[in-house]
Amino acid sequence: MTKLRIGIVGCGSITKYRHAPEYAHNDAVEIVAFCDPNVERATLMAEEYGGKVYADYLEMFHNEELDAVSVCTPNLYHAPISIAAARAGFHVLCEKPMAASEADALRMIAAAKDSGVILMVGHNQRLMPAHQKAKEVLLVGDLGKVLTFRTAFGHPGPESWSADGKESWFFQKDIAIVGAMGDLGVHKADLIRWLLDDEVVEISAFVETLHKEDTEVDDNAICIMRMGKGSIGTLTASWTYYKGEDNSTLLYCENGVIKIGTDPVDQVIVERTDGTIDKYDVGAMSTNTGQTHSGVIDSFIYSILTNTPPAITGEDGMKSLKVILAALESAASKTLVSIH
Incomplete structure (x- = not known):
């Protein structure tokens, strides 16, 4: 089975303790790229899990044939990165809160809908x-x-x-x-x-x-x-x-x-x-x-593989x-x- 190609934007603690290890635990995916303005941080993730290293998410989106992206950045950047990923044709898992404003959340939902991709929010x-x-x-x-x-x-x-x-x-x-x-x-x-x-x-x-x-x-x-x-x-x-x-x-x-x-x-x-x-x-x-398996990554991947709505939709994220x-x-x- 061809594995889903995953890119992760943002290499702080939520990636270190949740996204990266949970993707690595899922047999249906392969992490192919990490992105962070702090290149050293992204490099540490890549050394542990494999994949290329980027400082610019737009460069990563342009260079990599991704299936899905995790957005694990500070809150202000959730919307622009998620929208860019959706417009590039990638499914999006965005950390919470999904955006800095209702208007940004609506733009994220619209971008995913227009591109026919899944938008899930990481409410674990x-x-x-x-x-x-x-x-x-x-x-x-x-x-x-x-x-x-x-x-x-x-x-x-x-x-x-x-x-x-x-x-x-x-x-x-x-x-x-x-x-x-x-x-x-x-x-x-x-x-x-x-x-x-x-x-x-x-x-x-x-x-x-x-x-x-x-x-x-x-x-x-x-x-x-x-x-x-x-x-x-x-x-x-x-x-x-x-x-x-x-x-x-x-x-x-x-x-x-x-x-x-x-x-x-x-x-x-x-x-x-x-x-x-x-x-x-x-x-x-x-x-x-005391970290435990969150279920978020597996749920996101299941949604992609089965082409079914995610457990926590963009609309859910916006309402919260x-x-x-x-x-x-x-x-x-x-x-x-x-x-x-």
Whole structure:
């Protein structure tokens, strides 16, 4: 079988720990090129996984006969690189948040559609086993409607994760655009949309820089959200959980509660109002310090090979992005913001 030819743009930590090793683990693909303005960083990836090295993604797109591209750059560059890749006829897997604005997201979606290629956004939370199991439990239906929820994602910050440490682009507002909300909050916005099969329609938020120094991006956010079907809940994103990571979600339903990521052994716990309790050990959540197979790459490749819509479409990525942008608007205006 002819292998899919993959190019990766951006050779920071997300490529080092997720994209490159997961592509290498997939027998259907071959990584043929790495691109990064920091050529030394791209060279290290190529030495480990093979492939040519580029400093300019347009040169890579022109020279290489690629089937698909991973876009793993700072947020500001997601849209232009994804659009260029789509126009070159390559399928695109773009990291989250997919763009810096709704307008850019729409251009990305249009470029992929016009070229007949797949655009997938790397929201890995909905692919994690614990979240998959929680969705399965919800679909059974015996818990009834989700009435309220809380979802949180926090860790000590990107200093220990990013390839550039404290000098990371994550703290540079001109290219990061948004901080903890773009790094972690957008994941949980996507997760709650998917779990509840619903859209966020109203949001009120505090989005603050409470503790990180020498940066204008947010390090903490707390949001109150209303869903289209009536559920209300909170979303928290933080870069100041210095004691350790929290990636937990609680869904309070008519007939019980689903606890996700609250127990180190049983990642999903279902407590019903009739007194019964079900516990599921389905595998640890991936963390910055404890990487697990995300499923994103395999899902992307499956979509290409089967010519089926990706697990997380460009439209999905845009809807989750709009929640984050609305939270920023709410915090700036100190008002409740509607999302259309």
